Each structure stands twice: as C-alpha cells, then as structure tokens.
Amino acid sequence: MTFGSEASDVDFGKLAATFGTPLYVYDADALTWQYQGLRESLHPSLEIFFSLKSNPNVSVCAVLHALGARAEVSSLTELLTALRAGVDPDNIIFLGPGKSRAEISACLAEGVHAIVCESFGELGRINEMALDRGQVARVALRVNPAFAVKGSRLTMGGRPRQFGIDEAELLARPDLGEEYPGVRLTGIHVYMGTRILDENVVVENTRRILDLAERLSARIGFPLEMVDIGGGLGVAYFDGERDLDVRALTEQLNPVIEKFHAAHPNTRMIMELGRYLSAPAGVYLAQVLYTKESMGEHFAITDGGTHHHMAAVGTGSFVKRNFPIRLLNRPTTDATEPWQVTGPLCTPNDTLGKNVPLPALRPGDLIGVLRSGAYGPTASPVQFLSHGYPAEVLIWEGSAHLVRERDRPEDLLGRQRLHPALSPEAGGRAMASDVRPAPA
Ligand SMILES: *Cc1c(COP(=O)(O)O)cnc(C)c1O
Numbered sequence: 001m002t003f004g005s006e007a008s009d010v011d012f013g014k015l016a017a018t019f020g021t022p023l024y025v026y027d028a029d030a031l032t033w034q035y036q037g038l039r040e041s042l043h044p045s046l047e048i049f050f051s052l053k054s055n056p057n058v059s060v061c062a063v064l065h066a067l068g069a070r071a072e073v074s075s076l077t078e079l080l081t082a083l084r085a086g087v088d089p090d091n092i093i094f095l096g097p098g099k100s101r102a103e104i105s106a107c108l109a110e111g112v113h114a115i116v117c118e119s120f121g122e123l124g125r126i127n128e129m130a131l132d133r134g135q136v137a138r139v140a141l142r143v144n145p146a147f148a149v150k151g152s153r154l155t156m157g158g159r160p161r162q163f164g165i166d167e168a169e170l171l172a173r174p175d176l177g178e179e180y181p182g183v184r185l186t187g188i189h190v191y192m193g194t195r196i197l198d199e200n201v202v203v204e205n206t207r208r209i210l211d212l213a214e215r216l217s218a219r220i221g222f223p224l225e226m227v228d229i230g231g232g233l234g235v236a237y238f239d240g241e242r243d244l245d246v247r248a249l250t251e252q253l254n255p256v257i258e259k260f261h262a263a264h265p266n267t268r269m270i271m272e273l274g275r276y277l278s279a280p281a282g283v284y285l286a287q288v289l290y291t292k293e294s295m296g297e298h299f300a301i302t303d304g305g306t307h308h309h310m311a312a313v314g315t316g317s318f319v320k321r322n323f324p325i326r327l328l329n330r331p332t333t334d335a336t337e338p339w340q341v342t343g344p345l346c347t348p349n350d351t352l353g354k355n356v357p358l359p360a361l362r363p364g365d366l367i368g369v370l371r372s373g374a375y376g377p378t379a380s381p382v383q384f385l386s387h388g389y390p391a392e393v394l395i396w397e398g399s400a401h402l403v404r405e406r407d408r409p410e411d412l413l414g415r416q417r418l419h420p421a422l423s424p425e426a427g428g429r430a431m432a433s434d435v436r437p438a439p440a
Helices: 012-019 028-039 058-067 076-084 101-110 120-132 167-171 199-220 246-263 275-281 409-413 427-435
Strands: 023-027 046-051 070-073 092-094 114-117 137-144 183-189 226-231 268-273 282-294 297-302 325-327 337-342 351-358 366-369 391-396 399-404
Touching (some): 012 282, 012 366, 012 399, 028 058, 028 275, 028 391, 046 226, 046 275, 058 391, 058 399, 076 092, 076 101, 092 101, 114 183, 120 137, 137 167, 137 199, 167 199, 183 199, 199 246, 275 282, 325 351
Parallel strands (some): 023 391, 046 070, 046 268, 070 092, 092 114, 183 226, 226 268
Antiparallel strands (some): 023 282, 282 366, 325 366, 391 399
C-alpha cells in the first residue's frame, strides 16, 4: 500500500537507477483514486478546487485538471502554472493576504473567477487597478469569522489574523458594495484550518460558513455568485490517526450543501483541497549511503532529508512523530530493529524518522517516506547546504516521466554573483594577502 490505498507495483529500484536519488515520485493513479473517491460521493454542486500550494508541480496540477478539478492559487507563478496545466481562468481563484500589483494585474488580465480579497486596503487597490484598466473586478471577500470550530490542526477563526477581514468589520459596512465602483462583490470565502480528520468538524464548519455567507450578502447587499467553504481535509500521517471516511463525511455534508443549493441555485459552491488530494500520491525516495552505530543505536544515513522534506522532520512539534517509512527495494523483509533514518545535513534535526522499525539496512537500500505528495520540496529549505531541489517523477499510465529536473550545482551557483573586486583574478587576491599572517 505504497500509493493511495491500492497496492502498488511500482519498481522503485528502476526509478532510482533511471532518475537518481533523492527523488519525489507522484502516482497519477493515486491522484485519480483520491479525487474520484471524493468526487463520486460529494454533492455534484460542490466544486473541487485544487490548492496548488500543497504541490505546485504543473503535471500534478494537469492530472487533477484532467479529472475535473479547478485551481486555487496564491502567487503569480501558481497562477501561471494552473493556466499552463490548462485550467480555464473562470475556474481559477486567487487568494493570499499580500497580493502584489503584478499579481492583481495578472488576475485582471486573465479574468480569473474571483480575486479573494483579504483586507480593505487590498479592496482599494483592486478597485483602483480595475478602474485604470476600464474593468470591473470580480471579488470575493475572505472573512475571518467570529467563530472557531475545534478539530483542525491550525484553527483560523475567532482570533486576530492577517487573513481575511473580520466578520464584525464587514457587518459594520453595509454600504461596502457601493464604495468601490471598480469592484463587483461576488461572494464569500472562509478557510477554517488544516489537517481536519473529523467528519463532524468539516460539516459544522460548512454549516456555519454558509450561514455567514447568507448573512453577509444580505447585510451588504450583493448576490452570492460564489461561496468558498474552504476545506482543510486532512490525511492520516501518524500512528493513532485515521483517514476521513468519505461516506460518513458526505452523508452528513451533502444535505447541508443540498439545502443551500436549493435556496441559491445559481451560486457556485467551492471546496478547496490541497493536502487531501496530493499527499497520498507522493513518495519521497532516498538511498542509504552509510549505516553506523552510535551508543547502541542504528543509524541509516541517506541522501535525502530535511532540505526536501521538512514536514517529515516535524520541526515545531515537541515530540517527533514519524511519517510512514518503508524499505522499498526489499519490501517483504521483516522489520527487526529500530533505525534512526537521517540525512546529509550538518544538523541533528535532519532526521526523517526516529526509531523506525526496519530490517537490517545496508548501503544502497531505498527508503520511502510515504504520503509525501503535499508540502514536500516547495515547503522545505531546498537550498540548505546548497543541495537544491530534488528531481520529481510522475507515473502516468504505467510509465515514469521526469516532471521536474534536479537542481545542479551550476543552477544554484549561476544565481550568485561574485563581486568583481573580490574575484581571484582581481583585487580579491591582493586583499586576502594583506590580512594573511606573516609566515613564521
Ligand atoms: C493552505 C491553504 C489551503 C490548502 O490547505 P490544505 O490543508 O492543504 O488542504 C487552502 N486554502 C487556504 C486559504 C490555505 O491557506
């Protein structure tokens, strides 16, 4: 069960030999399985938008687009990625608390479905920029709700946040719609948090968000063309966690959606999902370089680590919890002892797994960190120790394609400039000799 929930017959040894390690491997079948599993049970009027933040690889985005997913983006490059993957601008929304002029300008030029606005300052800027272009911008308001629902790993509502506009502030501005002639308010967006593994929390969030959307649109007086209920659906990573039960979720959620849909048949309803779609479809593949013992513990030092997979290292949490880790080149060998699976970085934090039960390891073994398709390299310090970005491969219709090249030293060094006066050919050498201690 390497990818998704189906047995996988991927030959990781061949992938390592062909593409080198460390390597991210994404499986289109697993993306499909995860997407369709939800899509087939979910109320048809609730559209699924893929949050590119979780995995911005253009081929991953294209697989999900081919399945019917739309796109939620938060930077200029993410917008360009979604467009390149073939997503129609009317199926793209752009959010984020600090949109630049270039980003707003691109949203207006491309005609995205909605710019999700997160502050009054931004609303003013969108208004100005739209008027300059002779356009009326379609804007959804991101709301920081007064309520919070417990059960997500990062709770958004009910506290001061840089995201969205406070519910109370919006309720106090009934004339908001008329104040910005370059803006047409079209909807409401609320994101309540991430890594939710409790079906009831998703349902309760949705219920409250839909209620809030109705109250705000009535108060401010704009028709609800769209409501984005966020999402934040999680996947199980650690011992003691379980995946969401899609049937239990949709049995409760669909009636809530149906009720709103019946009352607002022309409102687009959006759920934005990152991790839920992409995490199960990715494996981080690293190769054991050396094994050794230190004070009675077994260490496997691999070529992969924190710089590519910060999430597996688990910084921020007090107790390190392991992602699912497997020996992939000898998958049927029984685990016999606990291993510290570490990386090449010169910091003790560079530990992919602590006390991982594995067979006796040897150099050349292939270690897979499963469920790694979300918040992998793009959410990691890939430049640390100047290692650079790993290669990424997509398995599509049974064969593996390179979908991102590994950074080479010349790629990393090519971005730097050696100050001419410090180059060995110029004054640098003279300066250095000035401070060199005299030979004894
Ligand atoms: C990060 C983020 C997402 C994606 O979150 P997941 O937990 O990966 O699904 C969606 N919407 C907003 C506003 C976000 O900040």
